[in-house]
Amino acid sequence: MKIFFRFQTFRFIWLAKPPGQHFHRDHQLWTLTLADFEAIHRCDRSLPKNFNFAGDVLDQWSQKEKTGERPANPALWWVNGKGDEVKWSFRELGSLSRKAANVLTKACGLRRGDRVAVILPRIPEWWLVNVSCMRTGLVFMPGTVQLTAKDILYRLRASKARCIVAGEEVAPAVESIVSECPDLKTKLLVSPHSRNGWLSFQELFQSASEEHSCVETGSQEPMAIYFTSGTTGSPKMAQHSQSSLGIGYTICGRYWLDLKSSDIIWNMSDTGWIKAAFGSVFSSWLQGACVFVHQMTQFDPDTFLDTLTTYPITTLCSAPTVYRMLVQKDLKRYKFKTLRHCVTGGEPLNPEVLERWRAQTGLELYEGYGQTEVGIICANQKGQEIKPGSMGKRVLPYDVQIIDENGSILPPGKEGDIALRLKSTWPFCFFSEYVDNPEKTAATLRGDFYVTGDKGVMDSDGYFWFVGRADDVIITSGYRIGPFEVESALIEHPAVVESAVVSSPDPVRGEVVKAFVVLSAPFKSSNPEKLTLELQTHVKNLTAPYKYPRKVEFVQELPKTITGKIKRNTLRDQEWGRK
Numbered sequence: 001m002k003i004f005f006r007f008q009t010f011r012f013i014w015l016a017k018p019p020g021q022h023f024h025r026d027h028q029l030w031t032l033t034l035a036d037f038e039a040i041h042r043c044d045r046s047l048p049k050n051f052n053f054a055g056d057v058l059d060q061w062s063q064k065e066k067t068g069e070r071p072a073n074p075a076l077w078w079v080n081g082k083g084d085e086v087k088w089s090f091r092e093l094g095s096l097s098r099k100a101a102n103v104l105t106k107a108c109g110l111r112r113g114d115r116v117a118v119i120l121p122r123i124p125e126w127w128l129v130n131v132s133c134m135r136t137g138l139v140f141m142p143g144t145v146q147l148t149a150k151d152i153l154y155r156l157r158a159s160k161a162r163c164i165v166a167g168e169e170v171a172p173a174v175e176s177i178v179s180e181c182p183d184l185k186t187k188l189l190v191s192p193h194s195r196n197g198w199l200s201f202q203e204l205f206q207s208a209s210e211e212h213s214c215v216e217t218g219s220q221e222p223m224a225i226y227f228t229s230g231t232t233g234s235p236k237m238a239q240h241s242q243s244s245l246g247i248g249y250t251i252c253g254r255y256w257l258d259l260k261s262s263d264i265i266w267n268m269s270d271t272g273w274i275k276a277a278f279g280s281v282f283s284s285w286l287q288g289a290c291v292f293v294h295q296m297t298q299f300d301p302d303t304f305l306d307t308l309t310t311y312p313i314t315t316l317c318s319a320p321t322v323y324r325m326l327v328q329k330d331l332k333r334y335k336f337k338t339l340r341h342c343v344t345g346g347e348p349l350n351p352e353v354l355e356r357w358r359a360q361t362g363l364e365l366y367e368g369y370g371q372t373e374v375g376i377i378c379a380n381q382k383g384q385e386i387k388p389g390s391m392g393k394r395v396l397p398y399d400v401q402i403i404d405e406n407g408s409i410l411p412p413g414k415e416g417d418i419a420l421r422l423k424s425t426w427p428f429c430f431f432s433e434y435v436d437n438p439e440k441t442a443a444t445l446r447g448d449f450y451v452t453g454d455k456g457v458m459d460s461d462g463y464f465w466f467v468g469r470a471d472d473v474i475i476t477s478g479y480r481i482g483p484f485e486v487e488s489a490l491i492e493h494p495a496v497v498e499s500a501v502v503s504s505p506d507p508v509r510g511e512v513v514k515a516f517v518v519l520s521a522p523f524k525s526s527n528p529e530k531l532t533l534e535l536q537t538h539v540k541n542l543t544a545p546y547k548y549p550r551k552v553e554f555v556q557e558l559p560k561t562i563t564g565k566i567k568r569n570t571l572r573d574q575e576w577g578r579k
């Protein structure tokens with residue numbers, strides 16, 4: 001409720017001023033267009049020397065609003081399910097983020113290039129702080145509110161952050177470790193209440209000026225640091241530039257998300273992950289679309305479906321795990337009047353889930369494949385035929401290939417490492433480096449390629465098929481087995497909600513396939529031995545028989561990262577007694 005009133009006040013202040021009075025033309029306006037950005041992707045045009053997403057993109061949309069060239073669609077539409085709502089136009093976002101920029105530079109004394117850790121839930125301030133970091137040249141480092149004190153300590157120390165912006169959810173955790181972070185100078189609290197030792201964002205914001213000139217950042221200047229999901233180890237700090245994020249998501253916003261300025265996109269990602277930057281900032285705002293946010297603290301299928309039927313959302317972006325849960329419901333009961341485009345990624349999407357989504361909603365599900373480091377690499381783009389189970393075709397400007405251990409390109413149909421060919425220069429939409437970790441950055445290279453660490457196959461039509469993370473591939477009796485194929489076979493059985501397939505030690509074969517299975521409600525009390533046999537026969541009938549899980553364990557849930565990805569390595573370590 002507090003947030004609502006606060007922002008209603010901002011809105012009132014803004015509307016009380018004559019339109020345009022506080023509009024700033026910071027630099028470069030309209031020297032670059034979306035067509036230019038696409039030309040950069042196609043390598044038909046070089047990167048501009050300077051680029052700033054706030055000045056060169058957001059302020060352009062603000063200008064278009066002024067001249068009526070953009071539909072009357074908010075830039076940000078936030079709800080919390082309790083009746084509170086915030087709607088900002090691009091002009092409002094511009095004016096509010098200039099105030100926030102002054103809070104960061106004047107009141108907090110931060111300087112261009114300083115790193116700012118931002119641990120906020122899905123509240124409008126997250127977008128304000130993000131855009132104000134762009135305006136001031138500060139390096140934005142988001143983290144999820146689910147981080148523990150230990151996680152926060154790791155992030156603050158590794159990044160040498162100068163400032164942390166957080167809410168009350170994590171303030172006690174920050175206080176418990178702050179003495180171990182000598183580089184941290186400022187703690188900025190986003191809350192209606194004050195707290196000892198913290199500056200109050202709300203108070204400083206109220207009195208901050210709207211006058212601010214956007215910093216003229218270089219295209220390759222650092223813009224953000226993203227910690228990877230930590231699916232396979234400690235999160236790595238992938239640093240992105242103004243252009244890698246600010247221009248690099250043009251093609252996928254246009255052709256994968258199929259966005260136009262009249263669209264309203266609901267991207268479910270937590271604010272701590274690059275998927276939030278991708279879907280709720282860059283891809284969408286490059287196209288001038290409205291970003292819809294529901295501040296759900298926990299995913300709840302019923303609230304989710306109500307939201308989708310209540311608001312005029314046109315585009316949905318969510319992880320496969322969400323679609324896996326949704327297809328358990330009777331979706332035919334819901335009318336999604338405006339929804340027309342659904343995408344997913346971050347994990348493999350089982351073909352069974354795609355088929356069930358299609359059958360129940362009449363909508364396609366467009367899968368994309370990407371990484372924090374390099375953005376979207378492959379996707380089923382609008383207009384392309386979808387092959388269920390495939391991640392689609394390569395996305396410009398990437399030249400995606402399957403290579404062997406020597407860096408040689410493998411022919412279609414052969415399994416190998418999914419890799420991106422590097423021309424003479426580092427692609428502009430790549431991360432710049434893993435901060436302070438040149439060895440890790442160098443380890444991603446093999447000959448002329450950047451190696452993703454995933455195994456896959458390309459077919460003769462140029463579609464890519466995910467086999468598994470390189471470490472997840474199971475080698476048994478000389479056969480190589482990708483967990484995804486076995487999991488996809490298992491989920492076709494009505495007893496299986498989801499599963500994780502890993503290697504397990506075996507005295508004869510070295511390792512064998514083991515499946516951890518979460519059962520659907522009607523099968524929860526089945527006889528385990530009988531059901532194991534049934535599932536094994538089912539997999540043998542659907543895939544090459546040697547892939548069937550020799551061991552099956554029924555579990556209540558699977559270990560997952562905060563982003564919802566299955567942590568197969570945890571189960572594998574457990575099997576091999578490595579814990």
Ligand SMILES: Nc1ncnc2c1ncn2[C@@H]1O[C@H](COP(=O)(O)OP(=O)(O)OP(=O)(O)O)[C@@H](O)[C@H]1O
Binds near residue numbers: 233370454
């Ligand atoms: N459509 C997809 N199908 C299969 N796997 C996917 C898909 N999209 C993403 N992934 C997986 O997610 C990985 C990228 O995720 P992210 O950048 O969040 O880091 P992470 O690899 O999960 O974490 P860490 O590097 O810390 O272990 C990809 O390398 C791939 O393994």
